[in-house]
Amino acid sequence: MLCQMDSQINISKRWFAIVNPVAGKGKGLTDWPVISTLLHEAGIEVDALFTQRKHHATELAVYAVGKGYRKIIIIGGDGTIHETVHGLFLQQRVATADVLLAVIAVGTGNDWMRMYGIPNTYSDAVRSIVQGHTFLQDVGRVTYWESKVCQRRYLANVGGIAYDAAVCRGFNKLKDNGYRGKWLYIWSAAREACRFRSRQARIVADGKEVFNGKLFTATIGICKYTGGGMSQTPYAVADDGLFDMTVIPSMNRVRLFSRFRTLYTNNIYNITGVNLIRAGRIVVECDHPIQVELDGEILGEADFTFEIVPRAVRAIVSKNFVKLNEYGTTQAATQKKG
Numbered sequence: 001m002l003c004q005m006d007s008q009i010n011i012s013k014r015w016f017a018i019v020n021p022v023a024g025k026g027k028g029l030t031d032w033p034v035i036s037t038l039l040h041e042a043g044i045e046v047d048a049l050f051t052q053r054k055h056h057a058t059e060l061a062v063y064a065v066g067k068g069y070r071k072i073i074i075i076g077g078d079g080t081i082h083e084t085v086h087g088l089f090l091q092q093r094v095a096t097a098d099v100l101l102a103v104i105a106v107g108t109g110n111d112w113m114r115m116y117g118i119p120n121t122y123s124d125a126v127r128s129i130v131q132g133h134t135f136l137q138d139v140g141r142v143t144y145w146e147s148k149v150c151q152r153r154y155l156a157n158v159g160g161i162a163y164d165a166a167v168c169r170g171f172n173k174l175k176d177n178g179y180r181g182k183w184l185y186i187w188s189a190a191r192e193a194c195r196f197r198s199r200q201a202r203i204v205a206d207g208k209e210v211f212n213g214k215l216f217t218a219t220i221g222i223c224k225y226t227g228g229g230m231s232q233t234p235y236a237v238a239d240d241g242l243f244d245m246t247v248i249p250s251m252n253r254v255r256l257f258s259r260f261r262t263l264y265t266n267n268i269y270n271i272t273g274v275n276l277i278r279a280g281r282i283v284v285e286c287d288h289p290i291q292v293e294l295d296g297e298i299l300g301e302a303d304f305t306f307e308i309v310p311r312a313v314r315a316i317v318s319k320n321f322v323k324l325n326e327y328g329t330t331q332a333a334t335q336k337k338g
């Protein structure tokens with residue numbers, strides 16, 4: 001445990017660091033001394049705690065806000081960001097947007113950071129924190145079922161159902177078994193492509209039925225990147241009050257996977273039959289159990305409701321981050337901290 005506390009100091013001016021020691025196959029632990037030194041040298045005063053188990057980042061976020069911290073640095077990957085954002089919604093003390101988040105990427109995929117151009121080198125990431133450019137992004141409130149109990153979680157980046165969740169489950173299992181590498185996600189995607197069976201589903205977006213048929217997969221994004229840089233929701237705008245949902249019905253898998261490259265070229269909607277749904281409230285109903293993953297974490301089963309919580313989380317972004325609009329063209333969007 002690393003923690004410096006002083007009742008005389010103004011806690012709201014200090015940063016609270018949530019350090020995931022297992023993120024990036026242990027980089028969170030091994031690299032923390034270097035990161036801590038860089039933060040100190042940059043004049044960023046930090047009190048830090050390591051996560052000790054799964055979901056502990058959620059508890060630490062609640063703890064930090066309860067103690068009066070209003071600035072949290074996440075030293076981790078997408079899973080740690082997901083858990084921390086969930087914690088911001090569990091605490092009742094302040095509005096979620098009153099807590100400033102920063103991320104120093106030590107994870108494997110680091111997909112949320114990719115959206116905002118947060119540098120991968122620790123010194124540049126620390127410089128971004130000092131520069132203080134922030135962006136207020138939407139968050140998804142998601143209800144799903146687990147052991148016949150309705151549960152709620154928050155989506156900070158990208159989620160998925162059906163095949164997408166099956167790939168994620170396989171990917172997480174491989175990571176839990178100690179495997180690492182950029183081909184892991186693709187390997188899991190290929191394996192599930194052979195065995196996943198499409199399911200009957202009905203999708204209602206802002207009160208209108210938009211899909212009723214055999215669903216292969218659907219990806220739902222506040223942001224764009226998943227699986228270490230693939231883009232299944234390439235035109236998602238993180239503060240427009242809408243989800244981008246990419247729906248792929250049951251189709252010939254050889255034809256679909258022959259277009260795999262489109263995930264890296266923002267061209268997924270060029271595949272015939274692949275559709276974009278844009279809405280602030282999306283309900284998915286299924287006859288058979290299908291799973292959901294949110295920010296890479298496997299949760300429960302259908303039916304699902306996705307609701308936007310507009311502009312709910314404020315985060316440090318790169319000073320070079322330029323928001324694209326819903327057509328993928330440029331528009332300046334960052335705001336310099338006052």
Ligand SMILES: Nc1ncnc2c1ncn2[C@@H]1O[C@H](COP(=O)(O)OP(=O)(O)OP(=O)(O)O)[C@@H](O)[C@H]1O
Nearest residue numbers: 023024051052053054077078079080107108109110
């Ligand atoms: N002390 C711990 N022991 C075991 N698991 C932990 C511990 N602390 C956090 N975790 C879990 O570690 C998991 C992985 O964290 P995270 O997603 O941040 O890293 P990653 O998988 O390397 O990165 P990415 O998601 O960007 O690929 C999370 O699901 C989190 O719940």
